[in-house]
Amino acid sequence: MKDWLQSYIAAQHRAVDSVPLDAVAKATETVRTAWENDRQIFAIGNGGSAANASHFATDLGKGSSDAVGKRFRVQSLTDNLAWITALGNDYSYDDIFLRQLQNFARSGDVLITASVSGSSPNLVKAFTWAKENGLHTIAMVGAKRGKLADIAGQVIVVDDTHYGRVEDVHMHIFHMICYAFMEKTA
Template sequence: MRTWLSQYIEAQHKALDSVPLDAVERLIETVRQAWNEDRQIFVIGNGGNAASGSHFATDLGKGASDVAGRRFRIITLADNVAWLTAIGNDYSYDDVFVRPLENYARPGDLLIASSVSGNSPNLVKAVEWARAKDLRTVALVGAKRGRLAELAEQTIVVDDTHYGRVEDVQMTIYHLICYAFMEKKPA
C-alpha cells in the first residue's frame, strides 16, 4: 500500500506541475474582466467536475465577493436537479446545460466547462452554443483534450488522464482563481 500511495502522490505532483501558469494567469484575467464588466459566469461539468464547479461557484460567489467588495455573478448549471432532470427526461441529457444557457446567457458572458475527457456531449454542445452566441469560453481538460480543447477560446490542459488526479488539479485551478481575488487586491 505504501508504494502505491507514494506513486499516486508522485503522479499527482507531476499532474500539478503540468499546469501552464501563463494560461491560469490569463484565465484569472478573463474572470477579472467578467467581474469588472458585471458579466454572468456560468460553470458546467459532470460528476466530480459538477461538484468542483459548485465548490468554485461558492468560493468565488461568497469568499471572493466578500473580499473584492463587489459581487461575482456566478452560477453552476448542475445544481438545479429538478431542471436538469426535466431537460434530460423531456429532451436529451445532451441539452442539460445548453437549455439553461438559452434562458440566461448574454453575449460577453463567460462559460467555463471542466471535463477530464473533453468529449462530454452536453459540455461540447453548450460550448458550441456559447461560441455561436458570443460568450467567452474556457475549457479545463485532461491530457486527452477532446473536442472541448478545440472549441474553447481558452484551454487549460492537465497532462494526465487519471480522473481523480485531473479533477484534483482542476479544483486547484479553481482555487487559484478564487484566491487571486481573496489574497490579492483586485485591479
C-alpha cells in the same frame, strides 16, 4: 500499500506541475473582466467536475465577492436537479447545460468547465452554442484534450488522464482563480 501511495502522490505532483500558469493567469483575467463589466459567469461539468463547478461558484460568489467588495455574478448550472432532470427527460441529457444557457446567458458572459475527457456531449453542445453566441469560453481538460480543446476560446490542459488526479488539479485551478481575488493579487 505505502509504495502505491507514494507512487500516487508522485503522479499527483507531476499533474500539478503540468499546469500551464500563463493559461490560468489568462483565465483569471477573463473572470476579472467579467466581474468588472457585471457579466455572468457560468460553471458546468459532469460527475466530480459537476461538484467542482458548484464548489467554484460557491468560492467565487462568496469568498471572492466578500474580499473584493463587489459581488461576482456566478452560478453553477449543475445545481438545480429538478431543472436538469426535466431537461434530460423531456429533451436530452446532452441539452441540460445548453438549454439553461439559452435562458440565462448573453454575449460577453463567461462559460467555464472542467472535463477530464474534454468530449462530454452536453459540454460540447453548450460550448458550441456559447461560441456561436459571443460568450467567452474556458475549458479545463485532461491530456486527451477532446473536442472542447478545439471549441473553447481558452484551454487549460492538465497533462494526465487519471480521472481522480485531473479532477483534483482542476479544483486546484478553480481555487487559484478564486484565491487570486481573495488574496487581492488579481
